[in-house]
Amino acid sequence: MTVDPIDKKEKLFPSYNGNNENLLILLNKTSQVICKWFSDGEKLGPLPLDVNFKCSVPDEYGNSTDILFSEIESLIYSSFNPVHPGSLAHLDPPPLIISILGDLIAAGLNNNLLANELSPSISLLEESICKWFSNKLGFSESAGGIAASGGTLSNLNALVAARNKAGLESDKNAVFLISEDAHSSFLKCCRIMGLGKYNLIKVKTDKNGCMDIVDLKKTIDKCYEEEKKIFSIVATLGTTIRGAIDPIYDIGRICNERKIWLHIDGSIGGIFAITNIPIHGISNLNFANSITINPQKILGITKTSSILIVSDIEVLKKTFATGLPYVSSESYVFNRGELGIQGSRPAEIIKLWLGLRSLGLQGIEEVLSSSIERRILFENNLNKDLYDLYSGPLHIISFLPKDMNKNESDKWTENKRKSLMKKKFMLSRPLFKNRYFLRAVLGNFNTSEADIYELLKLLN
Numbered sequence: 001m002t003v004d005p006i007d008k009k010e011k012l013f014p015s016y017n018g019n020n021e022n023l024l025i026l027l028n029k030t031s032q033v034i035c036k037w038f039s040d041g042e043k044l045g046p047l048p049l050d051v052n053f054k055c056s057v058p059d060e061y062g063n064s065t066d067i068l069f070s071e072i073e074s075l076i077y078s079s080f081n082p083v084h085p086g087s088l089a090h091l092d093p094p095p096l097i098i099s100i101l102g103d104l105i106a107a108g109l110n111n112n113l114l115a116n117e118l119s120p121s122i123s124l125l126e127e128s129i130c131k132w133f134s135n136k137l138g139f140s141e142s143a144g145g146i147a148a149s150g151g152t153l154s155n156l157n158a159l160v161a162a163r164n165k166a167g168l169e170s171d172k173n174a175v176f177l178i179s180e181d182a183h184s185s186f187l188k189c190c191r192i193m194g195l196g197k198y199n200l201i202k203v204k205t206d207k208n209g210c211m212d213i214v215d216l217k218k219t220i221d222k223c224y225e226e227e228k229k230i231f232s233i234v235a236t237l238g239t240t241i242r243g244a245i246d247p248i249y250d251i252g253r254i255c256n257e258r259k260i261w262l263h264i265d266g267s268i269g270g271i272f273a274i275t276n277i278p279i280h281g282i283s284n285l286n287f288a289n290s291i292t293i294n295p296q297k298i299l300g301i302t303k304t305s306s307i308l309i310v311s312d313i314e315v316l317k318k319t320f321a322t323g324l325p326y327v328s329s330e331s332y333v334f335n336r337g338e339l340g341i342q343g344s345r346p347a348e349i350i351k352l353w354l355g356l357r358s359l360g361l362q363g364i365e366e367v368l369s370s371s372i373e374r375r376i377l378f379e380n381n382l383n384k385d386l387y388d389l390y391s392g393p394l395h396i397i398s399f400l401p402k403d404m405n406k407n408e409s410d411k412w413t414e415n416k417r418k419s420l421m422k423k424k425f426m427l428s429r430p431l432f433k434n435r436y437f438l439r440a441v442l443g444n445f446n447t448s449e450a451d452i453y454e455l456l457k458l459l460n
């Protein structure tokens with residue numbers, strides 16, 4: 001088949017002078033497929049029981065959009081559905097509608113946050129939104145931040161900056177401290193930074209899952225005795241398994257006395273700090289040198305959406321800037337690809353900005369506080385004679401049947417997760433302190449009180 005080269009061009013790329021009819025048709029069709037899938041959620045449940053999707057690889061000649069659409073549908077209908085009210089397993093809430101649009105706009109613009117000349121308005125947007133966050137957290141004018149694709153990368157940006165600031169970039173005795181309940185990705189950070197397990201030191205947690213300050217002090221003393229050099233202490237604001245918050249005030253004072261960089265991993269709980277929701281332990285965040293906030297995990301900004309705020313933006317510049325010899329910019333312009341590990345970066349800030357603008361502070365507070373209300377409802381009504389509960393002030397709760405040995409409870413959680421899934425409730429089964437738990441993450445705005453009572457009926 002011969003295709004008019006102009007026509008083919010219009011089918012492959014947006015036109016700069018035509019009416020983009022083909023693109024409009026396809027966008028419309030895509031919207032319809034996605035919206036239909038959302039609407040089918042009730043009968044489909046959170047996770048397809050059978051994944052029928054088969055991956056087809058590129059052929060010699062390109063395929064028609066009709067063929068592609070049948071493959072797209074198959075892909076979509078074999079996907080996890082975060083919109084279903086029974087999706088309570090992970091930190092992956094339903095996407096805010098406006099942030100879906102944000103992703104579409106970012107894809108359409110295809111700008112690059114590497115350099116100002118590739119994203120003049122969006123670079124400004126990212127700088128301004130990070131500044132807004134740093135003001136909200138109580139940082140001074142020297143603060144600023146950078147978006148990254150996920151919490152792991154934001155934490156890594158922070159740790160590399162902390163080590164650099166301490167002048168320990170090639171010191172084998174450089175260590176950082178986390179609590180034993182901190183996220184597993186810190187081990188990954190260690191590997192990327194050329195450090196070993198030896199350089200990652202774990203501090204005990206207390207019965208509430210918070211970093212134990214007595215053990216922290218002992219650990220610091222021991223590090224100094226062994227001539228280890230601490231470049232950062234990481235406080236977790238919302239642990240992955242139970243949403244515990246490390247004592248930031250106490251850790252901050254210790255860091256201040258000893259001139260150690262305090263990083264707060266607020267991937268889960270950091271976003272609560274921009275609201276007036278009273279949560280024990282969320283204060284004094286401006287004691288930190290850096291804090292990670294991941295609006296993808298609870299606010300519903302589509303993945304990925306993470307920002308790192310630092311109290312002194314110059315530290316990020318000194319750590320990461322190499323110069324961009326292939327980019328021409330005025331001397332007063334600072335290219336934001338020089339502030340972190342990633343080079344080319346998508347305009348993820350657009351969906352965060354739109355999400356915040358569309359919700360407003362009241363809407364943000366409503367979304368976040370409703371998640372805590374759901375956790376409280378679930379926690380108050382889960383039968384305490386049957387289960388040991390592990391929770392904190394946020395929206396996450398893990399539990400385990402009482403009076404079972406490890407083998408029995410591991411089996412029980414496995415079977416229970418499967419049986420709940422058949423009833424369209426998806427909980428997760430994390431391994432924690434060498435046992436498998438069931439975990440409910442109640443950040444799903446679509447989950448009603450009635451849904452929670454339904455789930456409780458299946459557990460109590």
Ligand SMILES: Cc1ncc(COP(=O)(O)O)c(C=O)c1O
Pocket residue numbers: 091149150151152153182183185236238239240265267268294306
């Ligand atoms: C406390 C905490 N920190 C960091 C991360 C890593 O975030 P991401 O998956 O966005 O890289 C997670 C992920 O769940 C987390 O729970």
